[in-house]
Amino acid sequence: MTVQELPPQYDPQATERALYAAWESAGVFRAEAARSVRAGGDRDPFTVLMPPPNVTAILHVGHGLNNTVQDVLVRWRRMAGDEALWMPGTDHAGIATQNVVEKLIAKEGKTRFDLGREPFVARTEQFVRETGGQILQQLRGLGASADWDRTAYTLSPSLSRAVRETFVRLWEDGLVYKGHRVIHWCPRCLTSLSDEEAEFHDTNGKLYHIRYPLASDPSRALTVATTRPETMLGDVAVAVHPDDERYAGLIGQKLRLPVVGIEIPIVADSFVDREFGTGAVKLTPAHDANDFDAGKRLGLPMPVVIDAEGIVRAVDPADAARIPAAFAGLDRFAVRKAIVQQLESDGALEKVEPHAHSVRHCYRCDTVVEPRLSDQWFVKMAPLAAPALQAVRDGRIRLLPERWEGVYVHWMENIRDWNISRQLWWGHRIPVFYCDACGWSSALRDNPTACPKCNGTALRQDEDVLDTWFSSWLWPISTLGWPADPAPDLKAFYGTDVLVTAPEILFFWVSRMIMSGMYFTGRVPFHTVLLHGTARDLQGRKMSKSLGNGIDPLEVVEKYGADALRWTIVAGMGLGVDVRFDPTDLDASFAPGRNFATKLWNIGRFLLQQVGTDTVRPVRDLDAASLQPADCWILERLDAAVAAANVALGPARPTGDHWTTAQRTQGMRLDEYAETARRFVWNELADWYLEAVKGRLATPGADREVARAVLTHAFDGALRLLHPVMPFITESLWQKLPGHVDGTWLARAAWPTPAGVGVGERAAAFEAARATITLARELRAEYSIPPGTPVRAVVTAAPARTAAYEGQREMIARMARLELTIGSDKPSELAAHALLPDGAELHLLLGGTIDVAKECARFQQELVQLEQQLTGLAARLSNEKFLAKAKPEIVDGERAKQAEYTARAEALRKKVASLCG
């Protein structure tokens, strides 16, 4: 496409897809282990692990947010010269994926049990093969520069090997064990859940007060309070606090369990809260974790009265007497209703009061979780947690924003063992084998063909699979090749750098990765955890499919382009702060990003029209004397923008193994970086420099070549600065830049460094010109002078200053739209005038009609404001405490200000005196 054919607006549709394909085929995103200094190369590795989305996931705005942040960091470091690896992949997502396939076969009227285990797993594998991993394709649409050749999958052979190795090692180290206890059970998914997977939801329930009559004297009764009356079928005792005087005489006596009719004892245990309800609690050890602990302490039986599917029945026939026929075979909630009815008609229901409490729900299907007594595999966490806690405490790992460190520490200090077995079919099967012939059992790295002990073949493998998170907690090591030896990627890229994720999975995932990384390698898996905010709607509700308040990132990409989406996300996202969008008004949310892209595009258009595509001279080769004030100014602004962006993004890694206290909170301010870049590009390069050089670009000669070179340099710097956040448009413009070498990519070009070629004095001269132009514009607006009306103007300045104005006369006249004269004599026919900051005066000549009153009012108003300031300053500067306590630089600043204001006030006073009489 030639320059002339460039449309006035950037068209992302016509650009992005093809450009992404070009990047990919050029291998721009590929990372080489050999180039890492850890493997003998000459580049620092910079590694980011993509939090693996569920293999069945469809891109939503949360993914967009998460991956945009990662891509900004990775692209930044890639340009900064690091060997940047962004490791992508997906998670097999045990429960989630199994649920999807179960729903699918339910349409055929089948359950997984109809199919059987192996065909069901085969069906799920097929489903994943055909439809899985779409999200990785969608991420390309956002511009994600991951190294796709390395795409990992938690259920792949190599990662499965890591999972199995881990389990066996933990088994050998005595850290994995089988426990018989009450766990969280989802009666719909038919599996156990970890503590983290059973989410609390606030619920308005009821607290039922039920009278349990004394066996010896039915006229007396002990009242217990419960939110789940159906569990009374499994009651084995009623507990009171040992020091509770109300019940002191009753301990040891028997109660008759209503509805069931059997006798149960009154026991004492100090876990009972005397303040809650009646201070007497029924104990159902098989259906409540606390009751289970109490039951174990007290040696009570543990009858199971609700089965795996949430149906009330005697799981052990020995407990049949506990289940009245009317309730047997009914759902737990139906039984709750029925029991309450019966209690009421029996007169055993003392009262029912509303009770707000939190009820655990399955995080995958939202079913109310049933505490259930069963055999499960657990990982002993305390030994794993200690080093992981230490790593954060001593600064080998930092969490941003910092406040999450406290949350992390608290959780780690109170960590409980992790239930890792799931009664599912989709996942890594637990590698424990049992010999039915001799009773041998063990965890094994390879499937045995015969029993190692008796050589028999009556072997079976444990039926359960592992928690999905048992594979994802290995992500930092398994994706890099562990436990293979040698593992070149592990050597080159582990420990990685920044982990970018949402705080929701701090416990699910982040803390566990730290534990596994440290346990299996002895080193931290990453040095920075960047916890970003959540995408919310204007009411502050989290965007979600079920609420229907989400934004489809791909729709935004289609309408406004990936760069606009990325820009909006990055610019709007303070460190760890939630981002709000209006899902009903995409235009309001994303037009600013699109507009900025268009602005950038048009700077490029202008440059190509004015400069062409031929190579320009590098600014470093220019004679410093040939640089005009505007040139010096924009070069200085670019250097300042680069420096500010570097501060905002911060140190990429700690200097040694530990973050210093000062470093610990530095950087990762992506919003500041974006704002810095925007300000430079729009408010400095486009609004001022580009306008300033128009005249020079129209006049052939040596100075035109200087302007061309500086403009090209500044724009090149702008593109580099913006590339991490707006990769597509910057790359497509960069490819068109004068002197571009085919086959080179902005994505791999060097991050800008300060050029330091400007001359400060001349940059200041441009500031004076800027002030003049702005003042002229203000006067024009204030006096309502139409733009078409020619205005003659005179700048009068001290002779020493005249030259600075003289050299920029054409530019000032053009930008302020006036016919400018530089002179030392005050013009006689003035209509409006004002003082410039440097003491010069600007006079607009409008045929000699001067509105003295208006001029006076303006000058006097400014004088009043200045004098107010000066009063404040004088008070401060004569205040001994201020002088004694304030930092010297602050005092100096105030003094300088006072001097400046005094001078200006003096000039204004003179002006007022001469003008207003």
Added chain:
RNA sequence: GGGCGAAUAGCUCAGUUGGUUAGAGCACCUGUCUUACACACAGGAAGUCGGGGGUUCGAGUCCCUCUUCGCCCACCA
């Protein structure tokens, strides 16, 4: 029950250890097709920084308290 975060212009948000006249984008008002951009340009209006109290020479910033919203944790029978 414990802990954390937020409250700044009509809206979305900046404001780094206390120190100029508290900023930006959008929206709004007034002009403008000015040799890239009307998805733009120029100019402008708009905030008792949630309420109250305190520390300080000085508070949007620190302390206490209250209100509203959000989040996390907990053996909320």
